[in-house]
Amino acid sequence: MKTYLDCIPCFVRQALEASKMATGNKIKQEKTLKAVLSELENTSLKNKIPPQIARKVHRIVREVTKNNDPYKKVKDKYNRKALKMYPSLKRKVAKSKDRLLTATRLAIAGNIIDFGPGSKFDLKKTIEDVLAQDFAINHFNQFRKALNSSKKILYLGDNAGEIVFDRILLEELKDKEITFVVKGGPIINDATVDDARFVGIDKIAKIEVVSNGDPDTGPARRSKEFINKLQDADLVISKGQGNYEALSEVDADIFFLLKVKCPLIARDIGAKVGNIIIK
Amino acid sequence: MKTYLDCIPCFVRQALEASKMATGNKIKQEKTLKAVLSELENTSLKNKIPPQIARKVHRIVREVTKNNDPYKKVKDKYNRKALKMYPSLKRKVAKSKDRLLTATRLAIAGNIIDFGPGSKFDLKKTIEDVLAQDFAINHFNQFRKALNSSKKILYLGDNAGEIVFDRILLEELKDKEITFVVKGGPIINDATVDDARFVGIDKIAKIEVVSNGDPDTGPARRSKEFINKLQDADLVISKGQGNYEALSEVDADIFFLLKVKCPLIARDIGAKVGNIIIK
Numbered sequence: 001m002k003t004y005l006d007c008i009p010c011f012v013r014q015a016l017e018a019s020k021m022a023t024g025n026k027i028k029q030e031k032t033l034k035a036v037l038s039e040l041e042n043t044s045l046k047n048k049i050p051p052q053i054a055r056k057v058h059r060i061v062r063e064v065t066k067n068n069d070p071y072k073k074v075k076d077k078y079n080r081k082a083l084k085m086y087p088s089l090k091r092k093v094a095k096s097k098d099r100l101l102t103a104t105r106l107a108i109a110g111n112i113i114d115f116g117p118g119s120k121f122d123l124k125k126t127i128e129d130v131l132a133q134d135f136a137i138n139h140f141n142q143f144r145k146a147l148n149s150s151k152k153i154l155y156l157g158d159n160a161g162e163i164v165f166d167r168i169l170l171e172e173l174k175d176k177e178i179t180f181v182v183k184g185g186p187i188i189n190d191a192t193v194d195d196a197r198f199v200g201i202d203k204i205a206k207i208e209v210v211s212n213g214d215p216d217t218g219p220a221r222r223s224k225e226f227i228n229k230l231q232d233a234d235l236v237i238s239k240g241q242g243n244y245e246a247l248s249e250v251d252a253d254i255f256f257l258l259k260v261k262c263p264l265i266a267r268d269i270g271a272k273v274g275n276i277i278i279k
Numbered sequence: 280m281k282t283y284l285d286c287i288p289c290f291v292r293q294a295l296e297a298s299k300m301a302t303g304n305k306i307k308q309e310k311t312l313k314a315v316l317s318e319l320e321n322t323s324l325k326n327k328i329p330p331q332i333a334r335k336v337h338r339i340v341r342e343v344t345k346n347n348d349p350y351k352k353v354k355d356k357y358n359r360k361a362l363k364m365y366p367s368l369k370r371k372v373a374k375s376k377d378r379l380l381t382a383t384r385l386a387i388a389g390n391i392i393d394f395g396p397g398s399k400f401d402l403k404k405t406i407e408d409v410l411a412q413d414f415a416i417n418h419f420n421q422f423r424k425a426l427n428s429s430k431k432i433l434y435l436g437d438n439a440g441e442i443v444f445d446r447i448l449l450e451e452l453k454d455k456e457i458t459f460v461v462k463g464g465p466i467i468n469d470a471t472v473d474d475a476r477f478v479g480i481d482k483i484a485k486i487e488v489v490s491n492g493d494p495d496t497g498p499a500r501r502s503k504e505f506i507n508k509l510q511d512a513d514l515v516i517s518k519g520q521g522n523y524e525a526l527s528e529v530d531a532d533i534f535f536l537l538k539v540k541c542p543l544i545a546r547d548i549g550a551k552v553g554n555i556i557i558k
Binding site: 009012026038045 | 284285287288291292295305308309312313316317319320324
Protein backbone atom coordinates (compact mmCIF):
# COMPACT_ATOMS: atom_id res chain seq x y z
CA MET A 1 0.00 0.00 0.00
CA LYS A 2 1.30 3.45 -0.79
CA THR A 3 1.90 6.14 1.80
CA TYR A 4 -0.77 8.83 1.88
CA LEU A 5 -0.41 12.42 3.05
CA ASP A 6 -2.84 11.40 5.82
CA CYS A 7 -0.14 9.09 7.20
CA ILE A 8 1.97 12.12 8.21
CA PRO A 9 -0.13 13.34 11.19
CA CYS A 10 -0.35 9.70 12.26
CA PHE A 11 3.46 9.28 12.18
CA VAL A 12 3.81 12.45 14.27
CA ARG A 13 1.33 11.11 16.82
CA GLN A 14 3.16 7.75 16.87
CA ALA A 15 6.46 9.54 17.41
CA LEU A 16 5.05 11.44 20.38
CA GLU A 17 3.56 8.30 21.92
CA ALA A 18 6.75 6.33 21.35
CA SER A 19 8.90 9.10 22.83
CA LYS A 20 6.69 9.11 25.93
CA MET A 21 7.06 5.33 26.18
CA ALA A 22 10.82 5.74 25.80
CA THR A 23 11.48 8.46 28.35
CA GLY A 24 9.80 10.61 30.99
CA ASN A 25 12.18 13.46 30.14
CA LYS A 26 10.10 16.11 28.38
CA ILE A 27 13.13 17.81 26.83
CA LYS A 28 14.15 14.52 25.20
CA GLN A 29 10.55 13.97 24.09
CA GLU A 30 10.51 17.38 22.40
CA LYS A 31 13.93 16.78 20.80
CA THR A 32 12.66 13.46 19.47
CA LEU A 33 9.47 14.92 18.09
CA LYS A 34 11.36 17.72 16.34
CA ALA A 35 13.83 15.28 14.83
CA VAL A 36 10.88 13.31 13.47
CA LEU A 37 9.26 16.49 12.08
CA SER A 38 12.52 17.21 10.27
CA GLU A 39 12.73 13.66 8.90
CA LEU A 40 9.13 13.79 7.64
CA GLU A 41 9.72 17.21 6.11
CA ASN A 42 12.63 15.81 4.12
CA THR A 43 11.14 12.44 3.15
CA SER A 44 9.48 11.90 -0.18
CA LEU A 45 6.36 9.75 0.14
CA LYS A 46 6.63 8.64 -3.47
CA ASN A 47 7.11 4.90 -4.01
CA LYS A 48 7.31 4.30 -0.27
CA ILE A 49 5.10 2.00 1.78
CA PRO A 50 4.10 3.25 5.27
CA PRO A 51 6.29 0.71 7.16
CA GLN A 52 9.40 2.14 5.47
CA ILE A 53 8.68 5.56 6.92
CA ALA A 54 7.54 4.13 10.28
CA ARG A 55 10.89 2.34 10.52
CA LYS A 56 12.77 5.65 10.16
CA VAL A 57 10.46 7.40 12.64
CA HIS A 58 10.91 4.76 15.31
CA ARG A 59 14.65 4.52 14.70
CA ILE A 60 14.86 8.27 15.44
CA VAL A 61 12.86 7.73 18.64
CA ARG A 62 15.26 5.00 19.77
CA GLU A 63 18.35 7.04 18.86
CA VAL A 64 17.32 10.37 20.37
CA THR A 65 15.90 8.90 23.58
CA LYS A 66 18.72 6.33 23.77
CA ASN A 67 16.08 3.72 24.60
CA ASN A 68 16.53 0.74 22.35
CA ASP A 69 13.09 -0.73 23.01
CA PRO A 70 10.52 1.89 24.10
CA TYR A 71 7.61 -0.57 24.07
CA LYS A 72 9.40 -3.28 26.10
CA LYS A 73 7.11 -2.82 29.12
CA VAL A 74 3.85 -2.97 27.22
CA LYS A 75 5.10 -5.91 25.19
CA ASP A 76 5.86 -7.84 28.39
CA LYS A 77 2.58 -6.73 29.92
CA TYR A 78 0.47 -7.97 27.03
CA ASN A 79 2.42 -11.22 26.62
CA ARG A 80 1.64 -11.99 30.28
CA LYS A 81 -1.93 -10.75 30.07
CA ALA A 82 -2.64 -12.88 26.99
CA LEU A 83 -0.92 -15.94 28.49
CA LYS A 84 -3.25 -15.64 31.49
CA MET A 85 -6.17 -15.71 29.08
CA TYR A 86 -4.75 -18.69 27.19
CA PRO A 87 -6.65 -21.42 29.15
CA SER A 88 -10.00 -19.68 28.70
CA LEU A 89 -9.27 -19.09 24.99
CA LYS A 90 -8.51 -22.80 24.59
CA ARG A 91 -11.84 -23.61 26.27
CA LYS A 92 -13.64 -21.32 23.82
CA VAL A 93 -12.09 -23.29 20.95
CA ALA A 94 -12.88 -26.65 22.57
CA LYS A 95 -16.52 -25.72 23.17
CA SER A 96 -17.09 -24.27 19.70
CA LYS A 97 -18.85 -25.99 16.81
CA ASP A 98 -16.09 -25.06 14.39
CA ARG A 99 -12.66 -25.12 16.05
CA LEU A 100 -10.77 -23.64 13.08
CA LEU A 101 -13.23 -20.77 12.68
CA THR A 102 -13.13 -19.92 16.39
CA ALA A 103 -9.33 -20.11 16.50
CA THR A 104 -9.15 -17.89 13.41
CA ARG A 105 -11.51 -15.36 14.96
CA LEU A 106 -9.44 -15.33 18.17
CA ALA A 107 -6.24 -14.77 16.17
CA ILE A 108 -7.93 -11.74 14.58
CA ALA A 109 -9.26 -10.50 17.94
CA GLY A 110 -5.69 -10.52 19.30
CA ASN A 111 -4.75 -8.08 16.56
CA ILE A 112 -6.35 -5.31 18.64
CA ILE A 113 -3.16 -5.32 20.82
CA ASP A 114 -1.56 -2.80 18.50
CA PHE A 115 0.17 0.34 19.78
CA GLY A 116 0.62 1.74 16.26
CA PRO A 117 -2.83 3.23 15.68
CA GLY A 118 -3.10 4.37 19.31
CA SER A 119 -2.78 3.13 22.84
CA LYS A 120 -6.45 2.72 23.75
CA PHE A 121 -8.24 -0.58 23.24
CA ASP A 122 -10.39 -2.97 25.24
CA LEU A 123 -9.02 -6.49 24.80
CA LYS A 124 -11.77 -8.46 26.54
CA LYS A 125 -14.59 -6.59 24.81
CA THR A 126 -12.84 -7.03 21.45
CA ILE A 127 -12.63 -10.80 21.93
CA GLU A 128 -16.37 -11.07 22.55
CA ASP A 129 -17.13 -8.70 19.65
CA VAL A 130 -14.90 -10.51 17.17
CA LEU A 131 -16.32 -13.92 18.10
CA ALA A 132 -19.80 -12.62 17.24
CA GLN A 133 -18.98 -10.14 14.45
CA ASP A 134 -19.50 -10.78 10.72
CA PHE A 135 -16.40 -10.57 8.55
CA ALA A 136 -16.45 -7.50 6.29
CA ILE A 137 -14.40 -9.51 3.79
CA ASN A 138 -14.87 -13.21 4.34
CA HIS A 139 -12.64 -15.64 2.47
CA PHE A 140 -12.74 -18.13 5.34
CA ASN A 141 -14.00 -21.02 3.19
CA GLN A 142 -11.14 -20.53 0.74
CA PHE A 143 -8.80 -20.28 3.74
CA ARG A 144 -10.00 -23.61 5.14
CA LYS A 145 -9.68 -25.29 1.74
CA ALA A 146 -6.21 -23.85 1.15
CA LEU A 147 -5.11 -25.02 4.60
CA ASN A 148 -6.32 -28.55 3.88
CA SER A 149 -4.16 -28.79 0.79
CA SER A 150 -1.08 -27.08 2.27
CA LYS A 151 1.92 -28.53 4.01
CA LYS A 152 4.38 -25.64 4.25
CA ILE A 153 2.90 -22.62 5.98
CA LEU A 154 4.53 -19.26 6.57
CA TYR A 155 2.77 -17.37 9.37
CA LEU A 156 3.65 -13.65 9.68
CA GLY A 157 3.07 -12.57 13.26
CA ASP A 158 2.33 -9.00 14.26
CA ASN A 159 2.33 -7.82 17.87
CA ALA A 160 3.50 -9.03 21.27
CA GLY A 161 0.54 -10.38 23.26
CA GLU A 162 -1.31 -11.00 20.00
CA ILE A 163 1.03 -13.90 19.35
CA VAL A 164 -0.63 -15.86 22.19
CA PHE A 165 -3.79 -15.65 20.11
CA ASP A 166 -1.77 -16.77 17.09
CA ARG A 167 -0.57 -19.74 19.13
CA ILE A 168 -4.23 -20.77 19.56
CA LEU A 169 -4.63 -20.84 15.77
CA LEU A 170 -1.23 -22.48 15.20
CA GLU A 171 -2.22 -25.30 17.55
CA GLU A 172 -5.19 -26.09 15.31
CA LEU A 173 -2.91 -26.50 12.27
CA LYS A 174 -1.76 -30.01 13.08
CA ASP A 175 0.68 -31.92 10.84
CA LYS A 176 1.81 -28.74 9.08
CA GLU A 177 5.33 -27.52 8.68
CA ILE A 178 4.99 -23.98 10.05
CA THR A 179 7.43 -21.11 10.12
CA PHE A 180 6.42 -18.22 12.36
CA VAL A 181 7.92 -14.89 11.30
CA VAL A 182 8.65 -12.08 13.77
CA LYS A 183 10.66 -8.83 13.64
CA GLY A 184 14.41 -8.97 14.04
CA GLY A 185 14.50 -5.83 16.19
CA PRO A 186 12.20 -3.70 18.29
CA ILE A 187 9.65 -1.51 16.52
CA ILE A 188 6.50 -0.31 18.28
CA ASN A 189 5.05 -3.37 20.05
CA ASP A 190 5.80 -5.79 17.22
CA ALA A 191 6.71 -9.28 18.40
CA THR A 192 10.36 -10.34 18.31
CA VAL A 193 12.06 -13.72 18.79
CA ASP A 194 12.10 -13.20 22.57
CA ASP A 195 8.34 -12.64 22.59
CA ALA A 196 7.67 -15.69 20.42
CA ARG A 197 9.76 -17.86 22.75
CA PHE A 198 8.20 -16.34 25.87
CA VAL A 199 4.71 -17.36 24.79
CA GLY A 200 5.87 -20.84 23.69
CA ILE A 201 5.57 -20.56 19.92
CA ASP A 202 9.01 -22.19 19.50
CA LYS A 203 7.40 -25.44 20.75
CA ILE A 204 4.98 -25.55 17.80
CA ALA A 205 6.69 -23.70 14.96
CA LYS A 206 10.06 -22.79 13.58
CA ILE A 207 10.81 -19.12 14.21
CA GLU A 208 12.31 -16.85 11.59
CA VAL A 209 12.93 -13.14 11.56
CA VAL A 210 12.14 -10.42 9.12
CA SER A 211 12.75 -6.71 9.44
CA ASN A 212 11.17 -3.44 8.44
CA GLY A 213 14.32 -2.74 6.52
CA ASP A 214 17.19 -2.50 9.00
CA PRO A 215 19.68 -4.84 7.34
CA ASP A 216 21.05 -6.25 10.61
CA THR A 217 17.65 -7.47 11.78
CA GLY A 218 16.79 -9.83 8.98
CA PRO A 219 15.76 -9.44 5.36
CA ALA A 220 13.18 -6.74 4.62
CA ARG A 221 9.61 -7.86 4.01
CA ARG A 222 9.82 -6.66 0.42
CA SER A 223 13.33 -8.02 -0.28
CA LYS A 224 13.76 -10.58 -3.04
CA GLU A 225 14.97 -13.05 -0.42
CA PHE A 226 11.81 -12.75 1.66
CA ILE A 227 9.41 -12.68 -1.27
CA ASN A 228 11.02 -15.92 -2.44
CA LYS A 229 10.10 -17.41 0.95
CA LEU A 230 6.54 -16.17 0.63
CA GLN A 231 6.24 -17.72 -2.82
CA ASP A 232 7.94 -20.92 -1.72
CA ALA A 233 5.33 -21.58 1.00
CA ASP A 234 2.12 -23.44 0.12
CA LEU A 235 0.21 -20.84 2.08
CA VAL A 236 1.01 -17.57 3.84
CA ILE A 237 -0.98 -16.28 6.81
CA SER A 238 -0.33 -12.56 7.32
CA LYS A 239 -1.46 -10.89 10.52
CA GLY A 240 -2.24 -7.22 10.99
CA GLN A 241 -2.03 -3.89 9.24
CA GLY A 242 1.75 -3.54 8.90
CA ASN A 243 2.08 -6.81 7.01
CA TYR A 244 -0.87 -5.80 4.82
CA GLU A 245 0.73 -2.40 4.07
CA ALA A 246 3.98 -4.13 3.15
CA LEU A 247 2.64 -7.07 1.17
CA SER A 248 -0.76 -6.13 -0.29
CA GLU A 249 0.75 -5.85 -3.78
CA VAL A 250 3.10 -8.85 -3.56
CA ASP A 251 2.32 -11.79 -5.82
CA ALA A 252 1.99 -14.79 -3.45
CA ASP A 253 -0.77 -16.92 -1.87
CA ILE A 254 -1.32 -14.74 1.15
CA PHE A 255 -4.36 -14.70 3.44
CA PHE A 256 -4.53 -11.40 5.32
CA LEU A 257 -6.11 -11.69 8.78
CA LEU A 258 -6.63 -8.38 10.52
CA LYS A 259 -8.77 -6.00 12.44
CA VAL A 260 -8.97 -2.68 10.59
CA LYS A 261 -7.80 0.22 12.77
CA CYS A 262 -6.77 2.83 10.18
CA PRO A 263 -9.13 4.68 7.79
CA LEU A 264 -6.62 4.52 4.91
CA ILE A 265 -6.17 0.78 5.16
CA ALA A 266 -9.96 0.53 5.41
CA ARG A 267 -10.29 2.40 2.11
CA ASP A 268 -7.50 0.42 0.45
CA ILE A 269 -8.89 -2.97 1.44
CA GLY A 270 -12.55 -2.00 0.93
CA ALA A 271 -13.85 -2.03 4.50
CA LYS A 272 -14.40 0.17 7.53
CA VAL A 273 -12.47 0.89 10.73
CA GLY A 274 -13.50 -1.74 13.29
CA ASN A 275 -14.17 -4.40 10.63
CA ILE A 276 -12.56 -7.83 10.73
CA ILE A 277 -11.09 -9.24 7.56
CA ILE A 278 -9.93 -12.54 6.15
CA LYS A 279 -8.84 -11.90 2.60
CA MET B 280 -3.06 27.81 28.67
CA LYS B 281 0.41 26.71 27.68
CA THR B 282 1.20 24.71 24.55
CA TYR B 283 1.86 21.05 25.22
CA LEU B 284 3.95 18.66 23.13
CA ASP B 285 0.64 16.87 22.50
CA CYS B 286 -0.53 19.93 20.55
CA ILE B 287 2.04 19.20 17.81
CA PRO B 288 0.36 16.13 16.22
CA CYS B 289 -2.91 18.06 16.44
CA PHE B 290 -1.45 21.07 14.58
CA VAL B 291 -0.15 18.71 11.87
CA ARG B 292 -3.61 17.14 11.52
CA GLN B 293 -5.18 20.62 11.39
CA ALA B 294 -2.71 21.67 8.71
CA LEU B 295 -3.59 18.64 6.58
CA GLU B 296 -7.33 19.22 6.99
CA ALA B 297 -6.98 22.93 6.25
CA SER B 298 -4.83 22.26 3.18
CA LYS B 299 -7.49 19.88 1.87
CA MET B 300 -10.15 22.54 2.48
CA ALA B 301 -7.95 25.05 0.65
CA THR B 302 -7.09 23.07 -2.46
CA GLY B 303 -7.74 19.80 -4.25
CA ASN B 304 -4.18 19.85 -5.59
CA LYS B 305 -2.28 17.10 -3.77
CA ILE B 306 1.13 18.56 -4.61
CA LYS B 307 0.13 21.86 -2.99
CA GLN B 308 -1.29 19.94 -0.02
CA GLU B 309 2.02 18.13 0.46
CA LYS B 310 3.99 21.37 0.05
CA THR B 311 1.78 22.99 2.69
CA LEU B 312 2.12 20.13 5.12
CA LYS B 313 5.90 20.12 4.77
CA ALA B 314 6.10 23.87 5.30
CA VAL B 315 4.10 23.39 8.49
CA LEU B 316 6.37 20.54 9.65
CA SER B 317 9.33 22.86 9.14
CA GLU B 318 7.63 25.68 11.07
CA LEU B 319 6.78 23.37 13.99
CA GLU B 320 10.30 21.97 13.99
CA ASN B 321 11.69 25.48 14.40
CA THR B 322 9.13 26.85 16.86
CA SER B 323 9.78 26.90 20.56
CA LEU B 324 6.69 26.01 22.55
CA LYS B 325 7.95 27.85 25.57
CA ASN B 326 5.78 30.75 26.75
CA LYS B 327 3.45 30.31 23.81
CA ILE B 328 -0.28 29.68 23.96
CA PRO B 329 -1.72 27.26 21.37
CA PRO B 330 -3.56 29.96 19.36
CA GLN B 331 -0.23 31.69 18.67
CA ILE B 332 1.10 28.58 16.98
CA ALA B 333 -2.24 27.83 15.28
CA ARG B 334 -2.13 31.31 13.77
CA LYS B 335 1.26 30.58 12.17
CA VAL B 336 0.15 27.16 10.95
CA HIS B 337 -2.98 28.49 9.27
CA ARG B 338 -1.12 31.47 7.82
CA ILE B 339 1.23 29.00 6.13
CA VAL B 340 -1.78 27.08 4.77
CA ARG B 341 -3.24 30.28 3.30
CA GLU B 342 0.10 31.39 1.84
CA VAL B 343 1.20 28.10 0.29
CA THR B 344 -2.22 27.19 -1.13
CA LYS B 345 -2.88 30.83 -2.12
CA ASN B 346 -6.37 30.43 -0.66
CA ASN B 347 -7.07 33.30 1.70
CA ASP B 348 -10.02 31.61 3.41
CA PRO B 349 -9.93 27.79 3.21
CA TYR B 350 -12.97 27.33 5.45
CA LYS B 351 -15.17 29.85 3.57
CA LYS B 352 -17.52 27.15 2.24
CA VAL B 353 -18.08 25.42 5.58
CA LYS B 354 -18.50 28.76 7.32
CA ASP B 355 -21.25 29.71 4.85
CA LYS B 356 -22.77 26.26 5.09
CA TYR B 357 -23.05 26.32 8.87
CA ASN B 358 -24.25 29.92 9.02
CA ARG B 359 -27.12 28.93 6.70
CA LYS B 360 -27.75 25.63 8.47
CA ALA B 361 -27.93 27.31 11.88
CA LEU B 362 -30.12 30.15 10.57
CA LYS B 363 -32.57 27.51 9.33
CA MET B 364 -32.65 26.09 12.85
CA TYR B 365 -33.11 29.55 14.40
CA PRO B 366 -36.96 29.48 14.57
CA SER B 367 -36.99 26.06 16.26
CA LEU B 368 -34.26 27.16 18.68
CA LYS B 369 -36.33 30.24 19.59
CA ARG B 370 -39.32 27.95 20.24
CA LYS B 371 -37.18 25.81 22.56
CA VAL B 372 -36.33 28.94 24.56
CA ALA B 373 -39.95 30.15 24.57
CA LYS B 374 -41.26 26.79 25.79
CA SER B 375 -38.63 26.34 28.50
CA LYS B 376 -39.07 26.94 32.22
CA ASP B 377 -35.88 28.94 32.42
CA ARG B 378 -35.24 30.98 29.28
CA LEU B 379 -31.74 32.14 30.26
CA LEU B 380 -30.60 28.62 31.11
CA THR B 381 -31.96 27.17 27.86
CA ALA B 382 -30.42 29.97 25.80
CA THR B 383 -27.08 29.46 27.59
CA ARG B 384 -27.21 25.71 26.93
CA LEU B 385 -27.99 26.35 23.25
CA ALA B 386 -25.06 28.78 22.98
CA ILE B 387 -22.82 26.03 24.35
CA ALA B 388 -24.35 23.40 22.05
CA GLY B 389 -23.50 25.59 19.05
CA ASN B 390 -19.85 25.39 20.08
CA ILE B 391 -19.72 21.91 18.53
CA ILE B 392 -19.47 23.61 15.09
CA ASP B 393 -15.69 23.71 15.41
CA PHE B 394 -13.38 22.56 12.62
CA GLY B 395 -10.26 22.90 14.81
CA PRO B 396 -10.48 19.61 16.75
CA GLY B 397 -11.73 17.73 13.67
CA SER B 398 -14.37 17.84 11.00
CA LYS B 399 -16.81 15.28 12.35
CA PHE B 400 -19.69 16.28 14.59
CA ASP B 401 -23.44 15.80 14.79
CA LEU B 402 -25.09 19.18 15.34
CA LYS B 403 -28.67 18.04 15.94
CA LYS B 404 -27.69 15.26 18.33
CA THR B 405 -25.40 17.67 20.21
CA ILE B 406 -28.24 20.16 20.72
CA GLU B 407 -30.46 17.51 22.29
CA ASP B 408 -27.57 16.18 24.41
CA VAL B 409 -26.49 19.59 25.68
CA LEU B 410 -30.06 20.55 26.60
CA ALA B 411 -30.26 17.45 28.82
CA GLN B 412 -26.63 17.14 29.95
CA ASP B 413 -25.29 18.15 33.38
CA PHE B 414 -22.58 20.79 33.41
CA ALA B 415 -19.20 19.34 34.43
CA ILE B 416 -18.36 22.75 35.87
CA ASN B 417 -21.48 24.69 36.67
CA HIS B 418 -21.20 28.35 37.62
CA PHE B 419 -24.56 29.16 36.04
CA ASN B 420 -26.02 30.70 39.20
CA GLN B 421 -23.05 33.05 39.50
CA PHE B 422 -23.42 33.77 35.78
CA ARG B 423 -27.10 34.72 36.20
CA LYS B 424 -26.29 36.91 39.17
CA ALA B 425 -23.39 38.62 37.42
CA LEU B 426 -25.60 39.27 34.38
CA ASN B 427 -28.27 40.90 36.55
CA SER B 428 -25.79 43.38 37.93
CA SER B 429 -23.98 44.08 34.65
CA LYS B 430 -24.60 46.72 32.03
CA LYS B 431 -21.55 46.54 29.75
CA ILE B 432 -21.01 43.05 28.34
CA LEU B 433 -18.22 41.87 26.10
CA TYR B 434 -19.17 38.66 24.29
CA LEU B 435 -16.30 36.79 22.58
CA GLY B 436 -17.72 34.73 19.74
CA ASP B 437 -16.05 31.63 18.40
CA ASN B 438 -17.17 29.92 15.18
CA ALA B 439 -19.34 30.66 12.16
CA GLY B 440 -22.69 28.90 12.50
CA GLU B 441 -22.22 28.83 16.27
CA ILE B 442 -22.87 32.58 16.31
CA VAL B 443 -26.53 31.93 15.45
CA PHE B 444 -26.70 30.08 18.77
CA ASP B 445 -24.94 33.04 20.39
CA ARG B 446 -27.62 35.29 18.91
CA ILE B 447 -30.22 33.24 20.80
CA LEU B 448 -28.43 33.99 24.05
CA LEU B 449 -27.75 37.63 23.13
CA GLU B 450 -31.46 38.16 22.53
CA GLU B 451 -32.15 37.13 26.13
CA LEU B 452 -29.78 39.81 27.44
CA LYS B 453 -32.18 42.71 27.13
CA ASP B 454 -31.22 46.26 28.13
CA LYS B 455 -27.52 45.45 28.08
CA GLU B 456 -24.84 47.27 26.18
CA ILE B 457 -23.22 44.38 24.33
CA THR B 458 -20.12 44.22 22.20
CA PHE B 459 -19.73 41.03 20.18
CA VAL B 460 -16.13 40.22 19.34
CA VAL B 461 -15.13 38.26 16.21
CA LYS B 462 -11.86 37.62 14.39
CA GLY B 463 -10.44 40.28 12.08
CA GLY B 464 -9.34 37.74 9.48
CA PRO B 465 -10.00 34.16 8.45
CA ILE B 466 -8.63 31.38 10.66
CA ILE B 467 -10.17 27.88 10.60
CA ASN B 468 -13.95 28.40 10.78
CA ASP B 469 -13.81 31.25 13.30
CA ALA B 470 -16.51 33.85 12.80
CA THR B 471 -15.56 37.17 11.18
CA VAL B 472 -17.46 40.45 10.80
CA ASP B 473 -19.10 39.17 7.62
CA ASP B 474 -20.42 36.11 9.46
CA ALA B 475 -21.72 38.18 12.37
CA ARG B 476 -23.57 40.50 9.95
CA PHE B 477 -24.86 37.59 7.90
CA VAL B 478 -26.61 36.04 10.90
CA GLY B 479 -27.95 39.41 12.09
CA ILE B 480 -25.85 40.00 15.19
CA ASP B 481 -25.22 43.62 14.13
CA LYS B 482 -28.91 44.27 14.83
CA ILE B 483 -28.52 43.40 18.54
CA ALA B 484 -24.91 44.13 19.41
CA LYS B 485 -22.01 46.31 18.46
CA ILE B 486 -19.39 44.29 16.57
CA GLU B 487 -15.69 44.55 17.28
CA VAL B 488 -12.77 42.59 15.95
CA VAL B 489 -9.87 40.90 17.60
CA SER B 490 -7.12 38.84 16.03
CA ASN B 491 -4.98 35.83 16.78
CA GLY B 492 -2.02 38.13 16.43
CA ASP B 493 -1.90 39.40 12.86
CA PRO B 494 -1.56 43.13 13.48
CA ASP B 495 -3.71 44.17 10.51
CA THR B 496 -6.73 42.23 11.72
CA GLY B 497 -7.29 43.87 15.07
CA PRO B 498 -5.54 43.81 18.43
CA ALA B 499 -4.37 40.40 19.67
CA ARG B 500 -6.44 38.74 22.37
CA ARG B 501 -3.56 39.05 24.80
CA SER B 502 -2.57 42.62 23.86
CA LYS B 503 -2.71 45.29 26.54
CA GLU B 504 -5.32 47.11 24.45
CA PHE B 505 -7.64 44.11 24.38
CA ILE B 506 -7.10 43.10 28.00
CA ASN B 507 -8.07 46.66 28.95
CA LYS B 508 -11.34 46.10 27.11
CA LEU B 509 -11.89 42.84 28.96
CA GLN B 510 -11.28 44.53 32.29
CA ASP B 511 -13.37 47.53 31.35
CA ALA B 512 -16.48 45.39 30.75
CA ASP B 513 -18.79 44.55 33.68
CA LEU B 514 -18.86 40.98 32.42
CA VAL B 515 -17.12 38.97 29.71
CA ILE B 516 -18.71 35.94 28.06
CA SER B 517 -16.06 33.84 26.32
CA LYS B 518 -17.10 31.12 23.91
CA GLY B 519 -15.09 28.06 22.98
CA GLN B 520 -11.69 26.49 23.38
CA GLY B 521 -9.55 29.06 21.52
CA ASN B 522 -10.71 31.91 23.73
CA TYR B 523 -10.14 29.73 26.80
CA GLU B 524 -6.60 28.84 25.65
CA ALA B 525 -5.87 32.53 25.09
CA LEU B 526 -7.51 33.99 28.19
CA SER B 527 -7.58 31.34 30.93
CA GLU B 528 -4.82 33.15 32.85
CA VAL B 529 -6.01 36.71 32.20
CA ASP B 530 -7.24 38.66 35.22
CA ALA B 531 -10.78 39.74 34.30
CA ASP B 532 -14.41 38.76 35.08
CA ILE B 533 -14.73 36.16 32.39
CA PHE B 534 -17.30 33.37 32.15
CA PHE B 535 -16.06 30.62 29.88
CA LEU B 536 -18.84 28.80 28.02
CA LEU B 537 -17.66 25.81 26.01
CA LYS B 538 -17.97 22.23 24.98
CA VAL B 539 -14.71 20.41 25.69
CA LYS B 540 -13.30 18.78 22.55
CA CYS B 541 -9.57 18.49 23.37
CA PRO B 542 -8.04 16.23 26.05
CA LEU B 543 -5.46 18.86 27.07
CA ILE B 544 -8.06 21.56 27.62
CA ALA B 545 -10.08 18.95 29.52
CA ARG B 546 -7.12 18.36 31.84
CA ASP B 547 -6.38 22.07 32.20
CA ILE B 548 -9.94 23.04 33.06
CA GLY B 549 -10.63 19.93 35.16
CA ALA B 550 -13.17 18.09 33.00
CA LYS B 551 -13.49 15.46 30.29
CA VAL B 552 -13.83 15.54 26.51
CA GLY B 553 -17.55 15.85 25.70
CA ASN B 554 -18.31 17.81 28.89
CA ILE B 555 -20.07 21.17 28.87
CA ILE B 556 -18.69 23.96 31.00
CA ILE B 557 -19.76 27.30 32.40
CA LYS B 558 -16.89 28.57 34.48
